[in-house]
Amino acid sequence: xxxxxxxKKTFNKGTPNxxxxxxxxxxxxxxxxxxxxxxxxxxxxxxxLNVIAGSVYVDSGSVVLNKIDVTxxxxxxxxxxxxxxxxxxxxGTCSTMTIMENMSLAxxxxxxxxxxxxxxxxxxxxxxxxxxxxxxxxxxxMETKAGALSGGQRQALALLMATMGNPKLLLLDEHAxxxxxxxxxxxxxxxxxxxxxxxxxxxxxxxxxxxxxxxxRLLMLHKGKVLLDIKGExxxxxxxxxxxxxxxxxxDVFTDTMLF
Amino acid sequence: MxxxxxxxxxxxxxxxxxxxxxIVTYLVLDFPDxxxxxxxxxxxxVAASLLLSGVNPWLCCIAAFFAxxxxxxxxxxxxxxxxxxxxxxxxxxxxxxxxxxxxxxxKPNLFLGNAVTIFTFENGLFAGxxxxxxxxxxxxxxxxxxxxxxxxxxxxxxxxxxxxxxDNPQLVASxxxxxxxxxxxxxxxxNGFAALAGAVICQxxxxxxxxxGLGTIVMGLVAVIIGKTVFGRIRLIQLSTIAILGTIIYRxxxxxxxxxxxxxxxxxxxxxxxxxxxLVLSSSEIKESIVRLFKVKxxx
Numbered sequence: 001x002x003x004x005x006x007x008k009k010t011f012n013k014g015t016p017n018x019x020x021x022x023x024x025x026x027x028x029x030x031x032x033x034x035x036x037x038x039x040x041x042x043x044x045x046x047x048x049l050n051v052i053a054g055s056v057y058v059d060s061g062s063v064v065l066n067k068i069d070v071t072x073x074x075x076x077x078x079x080x081x082x083x084x085x086x087x088x089x090x091x092g093t094c095s096t097m098t099i100m101e102n103m104s105l106a107x108x109x110x111x112x113x114x115x116x117x118x119x120x121x122x123x124x125x126x127x128x129x130x131x132x133x134x135x136x137x138x139x140x141x142m143e144t145k146a147g148a149l150s151g152g153q154r155q156a157l158a159l160l161m162a163t164m165g166n167p168k169l170l171l172l173d174e175h176a177x178x179x180x181x182x183x184x185x186x187x188x189x190x191x192x193x194x195x196x197x198x199x200x201x202x203x204x205x206x207x208x209x210x211x212x213x214x215x216x217r218l219l220m221l222h223k224g225k226v227l228l229d230i231k232g233e234x235x236x237x238x239x240x241x242x243x244x245x246x247x248x249x250x251x252d253v254f255t256d257t258m259l260f
Numbered sequence: 261m262x263x264x265x266x267x268x269x270x271x272x273x274x275x276x277x278x279x280x281x282x283i284v285t286y287l288v289l290d291f292p293d294x295x296x297x298x299x300x301x302x303x304x305x306v307a308a309s310l311l312l313s314g315v316n317p318w319l320c321c322i323a324a325f326f327a328x329x330x331x332x333x334x335x336x337x338x339x340x341x342x343x344x345x346x347x348x349x350x351x352x353x354x355x356x357x358x359x360x361x362x363x364x365x366x367k368p369n370l371f372l373g374n375a376v377t378i379f380t381f382e383n384g385l386f387a388g389x390x391x392x393x394x395x396x397x398x399x400x401x402x403x404x405x406x407x408x409x410x411x412x413x414x415x416x417x418x419x420x421x422x423x424x425x426x427d428n429p430q431l432v433a434s435x436x437x438x439x440x441x442x443x444x445x446x447x448x449x450x451n452g453f454a455a456l457a458g459a460v461i462c463q464x465x466x467x468x469x470x471x472x473g474l475g476t477i478v479m480g481l482v483a484v485i486i487g488k489t490v491f492g493r494i495r496l497i498q499l500s501t502i503a504i505l506g507t508i509i510y511r512x513x514x515x516x517x518x519x520x521x522x523x524x525x526x527x528x529x530x531x532x533x534x535x536x537x538x539l540v541l542s543s544s545e546i547k548e549s550i551v552r553l554f555k556v557k558x559x560x
Contacts, residue, residue, distance in 0.1 A: 074438075079436040093431065094423065
């Protein structure tokens with residue numbers, strides 16, 4: 001479904017700040033893989049998502065999506081098959097538009113954005129049903145602008161919008177990190193519901209407990225290299241203590257935030 | 261109606277067409293587009309030169325609109341494809357347009373003289389109506405056509421993308437749409453409006469001057485900021501309405517200033533002062549500090 005082949009990426013090339021992040025990173029994901037990526041700061045977790053989505057181009061190597069080489073394809077072209085949710089809830093919604101307008105916009109993904117009415121009035125009840133399932137009463141706020149929602153409400157809406165176009169691949173970049181524990185749980189539950197057999201997802205998190213509770217494959221990155229790649233039963237047996245042990249073995253700065 | 265008042269409102273509607281373009285670039289797209297200073301006289305130059313060669317005045321307006329969209333497209337391409345900063349892209353196009361406008365007209369100013377314009381009412385529909393009122397009605401109708409066209413466009417799927425690109429370009433990319441193409445469309449529309457306003461003003465004054473574009477963008481920005489400050493809180497008000505009403509208020513302010521004894525050479529100075537006042541009043545922080553100031557006094 002997704003293949004990264006021998007990816008090399010250096011930042012600030014030719015300057016004193018030159019920094020080699022990936023020196024031959026490879027990764028394969030099959031349909032139905034729901035990968036959770038953990039790793040310390042600077043391990044290349046977020047850049048991994050950027051490389052896949054096309055917001056960062058690689059120096060060499062290839063990115064293959066659905067058997068098509070997209071290495072040199074622009075972000076908006078790759079986006080047809082990709083749904084993306086960012087840590088910042090503002091990145092996934094348009095703050096000057098209402099919930100109804102935002103959902104109409106997202107529902108149209110994959111079709112032309114032409115001169116037809118932007119507001120999909122006939123989908124209103126369907127949108128409301130989708131919002132109702134979140135259980136945070138957003139269905140009563142259809143005419144509220146996204147900018148007036150709380151971070152958690154906005155992120156739940158962003159996640160819903162990201163999955164509306166039935167993406168084959170869902171990229172989640174610490175999307176529950178900026179939320180309070182309760183909303184974070186709601187967003188993660190919703191995320192879990194999209195982790196189906198015919199979809200693929202990659203979720204970056206700093207929270208080891210979340211990493212163990214979600215997904216069916218666990219990837220640990222360190223300095224741009226895959227340190228650990230386990231799936232299925234092996235992942236289920238993994239414990240926080242064992243993960244921490246692996247982290248500390250790499251003599252890395254280990255902080256509290258990875259636990260909580 | 262007083263000729264002075266009908267003149268203010270007429271000019272408010274005509275310049276309001278330009279302001280509707282500015283509100284799209286400045287408020288929706290978050291793009292301070294200097295092109296307007298060149299595309300406004302471009303519209304006037306296109307209209308003036310076509311009028312003098314006997315073309316139908318309404319066709320002149322349409323031609324001016326398309327010339328403006330072309331100018332906006334150039335600015336958009338400079339910004340999107342060549343990665344030139346938004347302010348600079350506009351300045352570059354504006355500078356180039358000065359020469360292009362001179363080429364179009366052949367000389368720095370043109371009198372339309374007795375050429376038939378959209379404001380020629382010798383007979384027909386407006387027979388018997390004072391020409392100042394007939395002029396006002398024509399200006400109003402043009403402004404309304406543009407207003408409803410813009411309102412409609414902003415509600416289309418494409419319009420939704422324009423609204424999104426200014427607020428959150430990442431979302432546009434995530435939706436699989438080209439951010440640059442959306443920006444170029446918005447810039448083309450905005451400069452089409454500016455050029456149309458230039459074409460109409462030139463027929464209204466029966467005069468083209470190469471320097472008539474000077475300060476157009478500033479006027480548009482002042483009008484937009486005044487409009488937003490005064491009418492922005494009205495629920496469901498359209499951006500186009502804000503632009504038109506803001507422009508009328510701005511034209512009235514200038515007319516009042518001239519009426520109470522300022523000279524026309526002071527116009528830019530007055531505009532600058534009005535600009536500052538509008539910006540200060542639109543800032544909620546300053547509003548709050550004024551409110552606090554009064555509270556402190558009351559408590560003492």
